[in-house]
Amino acid sequence: MAFKLRERVFELLKEVPGKEWAPQDLAKELANRYPDECQAKLDRSAALETQDELVQQLAREIFGSRRRWEAGYATLRSAGKNPVRLRWQNGSAGMPVAEDVEQTKIALNQILFGPPGTGKTYQIVEAALEVLDPTFLANQVRESGTDAELRGKLKKRFDELEAEGRICFTTFHQSFSYEDFVEGLRAVVDDSGQVQYNVEPGVFKRLCDQARTSGAVLGVGVRSNPRIWKISINGTFGSTELGYCLAHGEARIGWGRTGDLRQEERNEYYKERGSNDQNTLNAFSREIAPGDILVCIHSAEDISAVGVVSGEYRFEATVPSPLRSDYQHVLPVTWLYKDLHLPIAPLNGERSFTQKTVYPLDRFTWGDLLSYLDSKGAKPVKPMGTAEQPRLPYVLLIDEINRGNVARIFGELITLIEPSKREGAPEALSVQLPYSKKPFSVPDNVYMIGTMNTADRSLAAMDIALRRRFSFVEMPPRAELLEGLEVEGVSIELLLTTLNRRVEALLDRDHCLGHAYFMPLWGDTRIERLAMIFRQQILPLLQEYFFEDWQRIHWVLNDHRKNDAEDRFLQECPADIDELFGEGVSVGRRTSQWIINDEAFDRIEAYLGVIDHKAAAESHAAVHEVLYEDWLVRKLVSGSIEVKINGAPVGSTMRALRDIAARLAVPLHYAGGGKLNTRALGQRIIQEIEARR
Structure with missing residues (x-):
């Protein structure tokens, strides 16, 4: 029993005219009124387990149809189906349109799943904006006049957020690994030609590091991707100079006799210094930039303080x-953490500080440092930011998430992505990463949105650990989005619905055909476009689904019930085994061959026959026919061309038309060079024959 969502919504709207419905409330009412249909939908879905989950899914489907219902409002009203306009109270399936649209109801980890062509990758633009800028999304949904205008605005905002680094996109595949996702070793050649192996963060760790340092910490002047510098202020902890600097918001070093290092000329005192001292002076005066991080030492093994450079x-x-x-060289610093006594080795590749006064620390990032301080319970001198500066949300988009080896890619992080184990949660966990040996946790402002093609791997076959940690949003084929779309009298909505009913009967609902394949027909309703879709997308997909079991593909296309062989996409030809292999050779049960009938793709009767073979038979009446020698060329009511010779159908219409064209000197190509299809060539031949009479 199918749940006819569109019909049920219209019935409810007619009963309660003028009521302002939210998708969530509408879904609850539908679930109460039609329990049998809802239960059937629940039974068919592998992802929906409870009534509440079903209501959420119905709300998403209702909201997803908003543009089509609004666009077709006038037609629906004149037909009496929807006497009042549907008022969208919600900006999404469960969130009100307001200046302060909240994100609390959005799952941290979610997967959009469904068969190919259901718009999963297309939908991630809206899914990402629902997390990152829900107010913008809601406002554009209300204000945009057309689907194309809405899509353009949403994609532009999506691209802006991606350029800001708040959206990261990746695709899982069979070769994708932990080293690509979290961190791994990368071989590099140094200036001396020696190969070194550096630890490089993967796509997920980079995003987590950026998300961890967003929002509040930006309020204290930390720049994007700051460099981190080690500094010792007159030796180790306890010096007068260090105490003064921490109290007065400064960092100082000696060698004052060099004079002002902003001057281009260097005095003799500077030139007499060793290379280490000169490098320290240059780094302190010229390389350290406002927004960089200073790590002040307590000893050769421990950190004493952490600050951000706040000026020149x-x-x-x-x-x-x-x-x-001589401590005359000064940098203004906002000291974020003081009175620390934490070992540097876990962050610095198990290495201690060296004696050099100032040098960059390249083995860890600002995100690594913050995570380490948090894991050790270190508290900042004062809160970094305010309640008005929350950490900004970040989104990782993972296309084809089920094509990768999830256990291999996520590794130990499969536990850390749980909401209850995220950084800042009561049961937060962190792990030591295997290559860098640094502590790592997942921030609570990182959202993961994946897409999953159920034809590659069903939901039931997914890794149980992954299924338990993600919310699943089903995206089934939505034939209703094709309502009213016709190609020469063929209802594309009915065509897709019929094909999917047959596929589901022979396989399962995970292997249906998506509506997205047919959406281009809204802009081009020529049969040539439909033929291209069937030839290049639908038929190859069916071949993949059925492992080239042509007999079952034949059934899906209803070819076995079409009276006219020219309307069959697939034709079965008996094989002459004795001619091919000689007498006495047994080749088993398969004694026939299948061929693809290219001419059927240009015949509208072939598509009518997929839906109803009787309707295809009725469409064979001719509206125009001409006789040339023994050939009878007929133009059918559907516009298709049919050729008979001595009263019998020819084996190939196109071959017969080419023979006639050769005799009549009718060109086989358009002026631009493209080949004429069956319809176009047949029409030219009819015109030429009539012109010669």
């Missing part, structure tokens, strides 16, 4: 008492 380098001619007189 300066040189002080007079040093405040009681500091050493």
Whole structure:
């Protein structure tokens, strides 16, 4: 029993005219009124287990149809199906349109699943915006005049967010690994020609690092992807200079006799310094930029403080008492963490600090450092940011998530992506990554949205650990989106519905055909476009589904019930085994061959016959026919061309037309060079024969 969502919505709207419905409320009412149909839908779905999940799915389907219902409002009203306009109270399936659209109801991990061609990848644009900018999404849905206008605005905003680094897109495949997703070793050649193996973060870790440092920490002046520098202020912890700097928001180093390092000329004192000292002075005065991070040491093994550089380098001619007189090189610093006593080795590849006063720390990122401090319970001097500066959400989009080896790709992180195990949650967990040996946790502002093709692997065959940690949103074929679309009298909605009923009967609902294959017909309703879709997409997909079991494909296309062989997409030809292999050779049960009838793709009767073979037979009446020698060329009511010779149908209409064209000197190509199809060539031949009479 199919749930006829569109019909049921119209029935309800007519009963309660003028009521302002939210998709969620409408879905609840439908579930109460039609329990048998809802239960049947629940039984058919592998992802829906409870009544609440079914209501959520119905709400999504109702909201997803909003553009088509609004566009067809005038027609529906004149037909009496929908006497009042459907008022969209919600900006999404469960969220009100308001200036402060909330994100609390959006799952952190979700997968859009369904057969090929149901718009899963297309839908991720809206899914990402529902997380990142729900107010913009809701406003555009209400204000955009057409689907094309809406899509253009949403895609533009999506691209902007991707350019900001808040959206990351990847595709899983058989070779995708943990090293690509989390972190791995990469071989690089240094300046001396030696090969080194560096630990490089993968796509997921990079996004997590960026998400962890967003929002609140930006309010204290940390720049995007800051460099991290080690600094020792007059040795290790306890010096007068270090205490003064921490108290007064500064970082200082000695060698004051060099003078102001902003000057291009260097004095003799500077030139007498060793290379390490010169590198330190240049880094402090020229390379460290506002927004970079300083890690001040407690000892050779421990961190004492962490701060962000808040201004430009300066040189002080007079040093405040009681500091050493040569500590004249100054950087303004906002010290974020003080009084630390934490080992640097877990972050720095198990290495201690060296004696050099200032140098970059390249083995870890700002995100790594924040995660490490959080895991050790370190508290900032004051909260970084305010309640008005929450961490911005980030989205990882994973296309074809079921094509990768999930256990191999996620590794130990499969546990950390659970909402209850995210950073900041009461039961938060962190792990030590295998290559970098750094602690890692997943921030609570990282959303994961995947797409899953059920024809590649069914939901039931998915990794149980993955299924338990993701919310699944079913995206079935939606033939109703093709309502009113016709190609020369063939209802595309009915064509898709009929094909899917047969596929589901022979296989299952995971292997249906998606509506997206036929959506281009809205802009081009010529039979040539439909033929291209069937020839290049539908038939190859059926071949894949049925492992080239041509007999069952023959059944799906209803070819076995079509009276006219020219209307059959697939034709069965008996094989002469004795001629092929000689007498006495047994080749088993398969004694026939299947051929694809190219001419059927250009005949509208072939598509009518998929829906109803009787309707195809009725369409064979001729509206025009001409006789040339022994050939009778007929133009049918559908526009198709048929050729008979001595009263019997020819084996190939196109071959017969080419023979006639050769005799009449009718060209076989358009002026632009393209080949004429059966219809176009037949029409030209009819015109030429009549012109010669």
